[in-house]
Amino acid sequence: MTLMDVLDKNLIKIPLAGETKSEIIEELVDVLVSHRAQLNREEILSAVLAREALGSTGLSDGVAIPHAKTTAISSVSLVIGIAGKPVDFDAQDGKGSQFFFLVVAPENEASAHIEVLASIARATSSAPFRRLLSAARTTEEVMELFID
Amino acid sequence: MSDAFKNLLVYLDGSEESVTAAMAAIVLAKQLDATVTAMYVVNTRALQDLVKARIFLDIEEQEYRRDIEGDAQRYLNHVQRLGEQKAVPVIPVKASGTVHTEVRSYVQKNHVDILVLGGISEIHSRRDELLSETDRMMRTASCPVLVVRDSDSVWDMFEAVPDAM
Numbered sequence: 001m002t003l004m005d006v007l008d009k010n011l012i013k014i015p016l017a018g019e020t021k022s023e024i025i026e027e028l029v030d031v032l033v034s035h036r037a038q039l040n041r042e043e044i045l046s047a048v049l050a051r052e053a054l055g056s057t058g059l060s061d062g063v064a065i066p067h068a069k070t071t072a073i074s075s076v077s078l079v080i081g082i083a084g085k086p087v088d089f090d091a092q093d094g095k096g097s098q099f100f101f102l103v104v105a106p107e108n109e110a111s112a113h114i115e116v117l118a119s120i121a122r123a124t125s126s127a128p129f130r131r132l133l134s135a136a137r138t139t140e141e142v143m144e145l146f147i148d
Numbered sequence: 149m150s151d152a153f154k155n156l157l158v159y160l161d162g163s164e165e166s167v168t169a170a171m172a173a174i175v176l177a178k179q180l181d182a183t184v185t186a187m188y189v190v191n192t193r194a195l196q197d198l199v200k201a202r203i204f205l206d207i208e209e210q211e212y213r214r215d216i217e218g219d220a221q222r223y224l225n226h227v228q229r230l231g232e233q234k235a236v237p238v239i240p241v242k243a244s245g246t247v248h249t250e251v252r253s254y255v256q257k258n259h260v261d262i263l264v265l266g267g268i269s270e271i272h273s274r275r276d277e278l279l280s281e282t283d284r285m286m287r288t289a290s291c292p293v294l295v296v297r298d299s300d301s302v303w304d305m306f307e308a309v310p311d312a313m
Binding site for chain 1: 163
């Protein structure tokens with residue numbers, strides 16, 4: 001499984017409105033639950049925040065991959081959000097984060113979960129790709145960057 | 149010709165599609181009087197990449213590794229039981245490393261005749277780094293590859309095979 005298998009146009013938000021780490025995480029979770037009515041917002045948010053409390057998922061080069069496994073979801077899900085300007089996410093390089101990939105997975109799909117995370121890490125390691133992502137203004141443009 | 153396609157390998161990754169592929173392999177093995185090997189590869193390469201990229205903490209890496217080891221055993225046991233149900237012995241193989249490399253190597257070393265896969269990605273990207281492990285296996289295997297797609301018909305075929313006495 002890769003991020004292509006879980007990429008969903010309805011689960012992309014651009015631009016994100018949040019200006020703090022907690023606002024961004026809540027906004028990403030809200031995108032997910034607004035399109036999957038059966039999901040429990042608080043359980044998912046709690047799982048993501050619990051993981052974040054162990055150490056920031058803000059990486060370098062503006063990329064953050066908040067993630068969690070929880071019984072509150074039945075399949076690996078991905079929400080992509082792009083902030084209009086960098087947000088302090090306690091990133092490894094001390095810089096602001098702009099590209100957010102929220103991955104929430106059920107507890108019994110560990111293999112699929114790590115493959116999606118690794119796929120995101122590989123895709124976003126390319127500087128030209130991040131520049132294109134930064135220039136995207138619509139969900140369609142983000143989708144196009146991943147597909148063909 | 150009578151010795152053709154006697155050694156089938158099905159790759160399991162915990163997905164429903166891979167279990168369906170295993171059922172198809174069992175049906176095929178029954179008809180061809182072939183043997184089925186079910187292989188699960190613990191993707192330690194992806195785990196290491198995630199730790200290196202600092203997406204995973206050490207404690208997460210250990211926890212996920214345990215989870216995946218457990219998944220591997222559970223799915224291998226499940227497919228073995230499916231085989232027993234149809235009197236088709238299934239040999240379980242658990243490996244670890246880079247998934248498509250381990251599978252490719254097993255195919256070559258064990259003279260596998262057909263690699264049976266499920267769950268090829270429906271969306272194709274030009275970006276090679278987005279290729280899934282199953283896509284890579286399909287592209288790099290040195291033997292014929294059977295991609296199983298229609299799960300309903302596979303279920304019907306599986307059910308049509310008489311159960312073991």
